[in-house]
Amino acid sequence: MDDTDRRIVNALQGGFPIAERPFAAAAEALGLEEADLLARIKAMRDDGVISRFGPLWHAEKMGGGLTLSAMSVPAERFDDVAAIVNSFPEVAHNYARDHALNMWFVVATERPERIAEVLAEIEARTGLAVHDMPKIEEFFVGLRFEA
């Protein structure tokens, strides 16, 4: 990544033009050519710095279910339990964290009622309790990162 790539990432994490030639409009604002901007975004996507270029969806407003869940997993079973949890296509993220509750994962489903089914299936297959912590109130979702 060079300085131009950083400017692109910083400028385009929101507010991308919704118009016929959006990359041309975005490029002009950055002092770039349309073709150069497209080539740089493609290169960053191929390198994995950009996961995708497009919408960040609001899961619940789309009618889907979304929750954060945590488990306390014995160290010697950690990898096996992670494999079970990650085998569910509804599990979007899974992180090990340094706490007695040491496995934290996000479950996202097309239908809200599927959340409880997935968590029950995880409990049944692992024999471990799952703490479900769906959001009560959202104060901020930025997920913007300065390159």
Next chain:
Amino acid sequence: MELSDSDLDLVSVLADGLPLVDRPYRAVGQAVGLSEDAVIARIKAMSAVGIIRRFGVIVRHHELGFRANAMAVWDIPDPLVGELGRRLGDSPEVTLCYRRPRRLPDWPFNLFCMVHGRDRDAVEAAIRGLAERHGLASHGHAVLFSTRRFKQTGARYGRRPLAAE
């Protein structure tokens, strides 16, 4: 806003992201049988009502150099949690901020903030700064660093990965 069948087709096609071509909305329209103008109108409408939170680059924070992330949590009395949540959510160090239920006795915390940084020291310093600025020292608190990332595929709808929060 109810999503129509053609909106759901749009969602499905956009799951992989916008085509990186000069007229991406025309290309999307060709894939779902809509005109370029119709695609633009529907994406604008879904943005206006917040179904699309934002539109643009979605980065992989780890690959961008944000190698450390922690979930900073506090046990805030229920009458205070709304005001503190809004203040923490407005803080530049915080990338996500939610109120969630306590799960006693294992989990007494109800305010959750994600903080990302270049390294562990930067994240710890940011969380200390938040606690000082917002007077959080008297509240129960924990910082859970992530030690391993197992999966980051994004949410899936119709078996296709989507970026959703």
